[in-house]
Amino acid sequence: MIDGTTNHGWMIEVERLTKRYAAARAVTDVSFTVARGEIVGLLGPNGAGKSTIMRILSCFMPATSGTVRIGGCDVFSQSNEVRRRIGYMPENNPLHRDLRVREYLQFRSRLKGLRRARARERIDTVMQQCGLTDVRKRIIGQLSKGYQQRVGLADALLHEPELIILDEPTIGLDPNQIRAVRQLIKDLAGRHTVLLSTHILPEVEMTCSRVLILHQGRILAADTPENLQKEMSESGQVIAEILAPLADLQACWEAVADVVRFDMAPAEGDYIRCSLMARTGVDVRPQVFALACEHGWPLRELTRSRHSLEDIFVRVTRPDREEDV
């Protein structure tokens, strides 16, 4: 995590943010900060409050209580100043489907107050950046979803905003398009601060430097993907596939003190697949290897299973359920 003693380093400061709709609470007492140049992912199941937070950040609607500052400006009282600094792509990427790509970007650049010469230069740059140059004369409504998504991204980048807010930027795209969009987002790191929301876990794992896990309007965990993983793999399990008699293996694992629990299942070719649950903080892989050598058992696989964010996500969003191994 980035340490900030002064407020100047923060791009986003959210303090005790609460948003109540007529009947339900969408966001409850959420606080977080994002430093300049970071790519932060808001991760959560549908209805967790991601879009609500993004709409408040982009000045589309006010919070019920709490304060939000973007680059030191309050989103409520200095709304215009904030809107100049952000590029926002809402959920489902709404566009004027009757316009041509270039026309649309021209229209948006004027709304965002870019001067004519600068607008022309920026439009060319973002079209190149997003791979839109070939379709600049096509009508947006007739473009494929992948291209439409890029038009939305290009619009968000148009005025070189300090902060880019993307609500589900890869939803509905095919794997190749998703990869392209992710790469584009990664390329923005450093020059821009990016806040993106998703409910697809590998996405944050791949693109974000920090993850905020949101569930039912509250932040449950906030850390780098690596740290979250480390936390989980402290009590990691090891998988070993060994060709040996079952009884011998069983006796063997029982003798190793570091193995807390184990589980064995036959694998193809008479091998036995052993899942070993080690004591917290201990890596039992060298011991397994030594044992196999000692007995002369062929060992064809030895891995520590990495917890994906998926496990972390399931664990933190369902605190009532015991972690199953």
Add this chain to the structure above:
Amino acid sequence: MRAYATLVRRELGAFFVSWTGYVILAAVTFLIGFSFVLLLKSLRGEATAVPLTQLFYDYLSFWFILIILAPVITMRSFALEKASGTYETLMTTPVGDMQVVLAKFTAALLFHMIIWLPLLPCLILVRHYTSDPSAFTPGAVGSTYLGILLLGSVYMAMGVFASAITRSQISAAMVSLVAGFTLFMCSFLGAIFPTQTSGLGMFVSYVSVMDHMRDFAQGVVDLRPVMFYVSLTILFLLLTWKVVESRRWK
């Protein structure tokens, strides 16, 4: 100011990139032309001293066009953007709420004035074939168009307001249709309260939009109805502004 001009151009352009604009234009041209066919037929029967603009107005297609088409023109202004989500991208750019409201109103009013252009050649044609230069004066045409502009402003402002309070274009059209028809029906209050002297009678004459428009079509510009329409327009624009702003109320 540049954002305002951009928005007006975009709104006006939206009528012409789709079929909507052309269909409305064709329908209005047909109705105006039809009125003139009837008018010419009756002119053949007997001579009249009434100016052509007023003769046309008396065929009531004017009201039909205004009451039916105002909702059609304005229903999309906010409701469509809200439904498609572009409202969110629009309102998160550094453009003021009032600029958005004014731009949508201006574009609707401009389009409304465009659909009334076919009236001009019709008038000129009739004058040409009756070879009577006194059929209408430029003044009468001017005041007729002033009336169209003023009534148009009121109806467009009501329509934009109706569109701002909903995300369904149909609801918006229904609300503005009812409002527009109600305003029109106010003209018949005179039949219920015929007394011209009482305060109520005065009020009835202030809101009698049919009588006002007849005056405009005759070439009579009375300042009272002008003020009435300007104030009504401003009222509805302010209401629309408040509705747009209410998004940001806590």
